[in-house]
Amino acid sequence: MNIDFTDKRVLVTGSTAGIGFAAAKGFLAAGASVVINGRSEDSVEAAVAFLRKVRPKVDGFAGDLGTAKAYERLVARHPDFDVLVNNIGVYGPQDFFVTPDSEWDRFFQTNVMSGVRLSRAYAPGMVDRGWGRIVFISSESAVNIPADMIHYGFTKTSQLAISRGLAKRLAGTGVTVNAVLPGPTLSEGVAGMLTAGNTSGDSVEQIAASFIAEHRSSSIIRRAATVDEVANMILYVSSAQASATTGAALRVDGGVVDSIV
Incomplete structure (x- = not known):
């Protein structure tokens, strides 16, 4: 299978390290032009400098895409993408009874609303071109809610609802929407x-x-799992070869979720 992203423009949010960085590197190696994203200028510049050794067609955007202000700056600078990978996220254990409203809102804005805003911005252009890919990086915690991170699990389940619903909304357009569910990585x-x-x-x-x-x-x-193992699934579901896969929740969890479906 030859996965080729030549002439495709890709945005991977939260991609200066970890799964997002591995995915960005994979897209570049497959011929894409990639914009990576992180919260700080320093982290973005360091990641861009490294990735340009793989392929020069990489740009960076520094900003917290959990905020509407950074989202607006990004869309103004980069109005179109063929592939959107909603990877930005925060996590961390905290007991339900001491998790304040502000923390629930921070997790929701970062993990959920960032993807909502970006999908709303970039999906119409994909529809106009008759081809596009939107991928939400969820988690096995979406279906296996951790008792010590209920606020996190809630956001990951929300991503599954959005990706499935948006896939149905874009039915027949040539734009697919899927979720990838990593396990411990x-x-x-x-x-x-x-x-x-x-x-x-x-x-x-x-x-x-x-x-x-x-x-x-x-x-x-x-x-x-390694970050590259998760990135492999992201690249596949974003490719032309995955054209019949949409509205799916694709697990890369090492079998943690004890289910045959």
């Missing part, structure tokens, strides 16, 4: 969280495997 952020204060001398992969055995015991692969 060894991104830089997760690696830092797992190794903080750990003095065992074990590798980060071993520490992650121990965490999964204790907290995600239903995992079939018995390890954390």
